[in-house]
Amino acid sequence: MLSSYASNSVLTKTRSKFGKMLKSDDYKALVAMSSVSDIAAYLKSNTHYRDVLKNVNESAIHRGNLEFLLRSQLLSDFAELCNFEKSVGNHFFEFITAYGEVNELLRFIRYFNAGQPEKYLLNMPDFFDKHTPLDLVAMSQVKTYSQLVEFLNHSPYQKLLSPFEVKDGEPLDILNIEAELYKYLYKLLFKLIDSSLHAGKEDLINIYKMNAELDNIRRIYRGKKYFGLSKEVIISQMLPYQYKISKRQLDKMLSADKPDEVLEIVKQAYRSKYCDFSSSNIDMNCYIIFYKYISKKLRYTKYSSVAMACYFYLFDYEIKDITTIIEGARYKVPFDEYKDLILFYS
Template structure:
């Protein structure tokens, strides 16, 4: 099948899945509810989650994992519409879930926890994986963990930190895992057709800009990380902030950094209190995605937008479930979507 036909079929499938996502009216209804079971009942009776929730469950973390796995299985079906470099691109997207799984292993092992506790939280692919989870699950320490991933793309970047003290080791390993993932994703994008490459590099660049702003702010504000180390762990490939800009950010005063960011495309990131910054960043990207769906012509955009939008939906639902469980008063303010925003 030619690329136009491939995109047409994949876009039709992605459009159908996007159409099933919850609308603002669903969130308004959910926020009126008072118990976790009432929320789950609404999802079971009135939304696409009826496919997976046959009975009520008040375990919010288990519900979140169930929703993620449901989406992942549905999203994997898009892989079959593509061949060659486009399948490589989807494989690169799937690797992010492997990276998050590896982080769970690292954190558990650094705390001397048994790995049984994390296995129910893993999101794994039936189509493609670099990891042998049966071997990983037998690890009792980080040395055995590294041995279990020796023949994977992740090993070489992690081995350098194995002798660090546990807290520092996990921190550095998580940072290089993220950096490695974005490098692999970038390499897969540059092999796409011209239009898809342009669109995906733009979207990736916005995502990287936002992550770099978050990293620099948190490193300076909360962890007193040196400017040199901050710069060493920034991500390449941003849309607005290149190598020189990032280096300046890492060495300038924190207030000056916030002023520069607030005067540009990402001005909303620092509009709220510092503790709301992560929500503000996710909201920025959430609405940037809407602009990409308006791009003319057939492309890979819709399947990628679907990936982000579905994940954000699950995050918002988990926020609602947790907020109701712990009787939070400002749940709507914590959501990624802005329910006050006019469509």
């Protein structure tokens, strides 16, 4: 177990990093900018991203490269915290590595499914390449799905992806591929939590079960509203975890004829504590619930491991917000038209 002094130091360090995240004035400045280079210059000069952007020529930076650099700051911050708290750091970083691998696999598969696998190489995150045994450059050269499965021969992902092999030219079952990868990720996560035997385990389990449940809510709602999926198909794509929603409520959600019925059940389960679901954007509703929950957890927890987990998600949300602002500037979209997509303003 970590000493009380070391644990308190990590807790203080994590909250200090949280305190350096973007504030209201930063967001006001960013949404007022009309170019990616202006946004990069502001982040470089005025925010906690200054170190990762210090060698960047902001007038020439590409949107994708800027996002990858911001994500490298997240990885760097988390590596620092994990290194400081060895007792749980190795477990956390194993999960972060797997999280990165799953997201990179999904990014490549989406390019591949669109018939543009070569584009992955142009947008490959160099900062992550050194943290994973997967050869991302070699993966970008894959031309068929069977080659991708063979490429993953010495990883846990081959077994997960091989059942989805299709004939050349046929579209991939992206939804079920994504579901299988995330099931693996959560299974690994809970295994790591169970084996680490550290204080705060119950809080960590609740955080991740809540996140998994919110992911299931999105899948159920989208499956009914946009794809007309059957109950059986939706169940096959869900993560096997529950937090606030009972088995009875879950069955009602899965059997509902209309997506609005799903939302009514969610409102009952969460009692509108963090979100009133007034927005029709199911993703944003779920983000708001989780964001408010983990923000409060980070402020009041006495466990460094819980603070680290909350910080990771909060940082990830911040990068998603910045990415949305960058996209708005790149395509000259008025702020009012994408404001509802920014978690900070929701």
